Amino acid sequence: MKIYIKNKSDVPIYEQIEEQIRTQILEGQTEENEQLPSIRQLARDLKISVITTTRVYNDLADEGFIISVAGKGYFVAPRNNELLRERMLCDMEEALERAVTSGRNAGLSDDEIAAALRKFMEE
């Protein structure tokens, strides 16, 4: 898993890290059950506060991206995880909605939009 911080960004550090981890999990760049660095290891590596990394892991665990195993640490949640699946479906719906809106704005009929989607699925 890749984690880094942009110092000169207006996005708070915890959001930057959360977004990176979410994206990598959603895009399948991580292994199921891959272990994450410990809260304190990550704070030390990035030279950020322990409270910040604690917040990142708590948020991601609440959202179902990672799971906490007592005494062992944090792991990427299994793909069949309910919360994660919901999140992916939600992402898909949002993307489809955007696609439909863009298509209609461009003057396409609903059939044409559906055809375009089918074409993508065949690729």
Add this chain to the structure above:
Amino acid sequence: MENILEIKELNKSYADFALKDVSFSLPRGYIMGFVGENGSGKTTTIRSILNMAKIDSGKISVFGLDSIKDTVAIKQRLGVVFDSLYLAEHLSVRQIEQQLMPFYSEWDTKEFHSKIKQFGLPEDKEVGSFSKGMKMKLMIAVALSHNAELMILDEPTSGLDPVARDELLDILAEYIEDEKRSVLFSTHITADVERVADYITMLHGGRVWFTGTKDELDGKYVLLKGAEDDLPDALREKCIGFHAYRNGFDAMLDTQYLDEVPDALVTEKANIDEILVYIAKEARHEKSSESDAV
């Protein structure tokens, strides 16, 4: 959460300066940045914790022990790093170790020499000839070699180059990694604590202006800018460190009043440095309006 350090209503007055009801606490396993302009009371507070200054009233507990009654027991488990070297300058690292060893029941020679080596310090040179960064590292090596659970650093980074400051942050982050140890880090170079500190205590004029997590402080104040005509009077009164110039004004505002800010004004997040500057501006206003009243 257990507090490794607890200060309750500390008062200490000198002829021209006083600490007034200073209270804050630091939980075990975290780093606290202790900030404020020069003369705000950081060093007096630290001297009080170390029982180097006699306090007028209040209570300081370190590891749950009393700072005055149990001062000897506390110092066994405490590491200190000052702005200047408190060790004999004409001695070598080796000789300094011989001097210190008898004082600490848990002195770890192996750890000391491994740290000295890791920090790249020569063992046989007079420590007086060391650079500022090397002296700081020597004090840290001492602190790390007697199993100290709390490290107190008073302005360790003033006069250090950016590389040495970065190394220090690394050492501190490593130090607290085991969740059992804490750091109290006083500095006026706020960039050093902006990232790595979990808690911030901000002093101004001998009083605590803020104490809490850094995240809390992060969202607490904004800078407010724009044309004075667009600033309602009710909001003007809530401004901290208001400063008007020919084409506009700037001030700091508590984010609880964000709803009252008209669209014509702009806001941006205030960092620790900016907060310190606006607090100081506000204090100068108060002083000058007091003298106006006289």
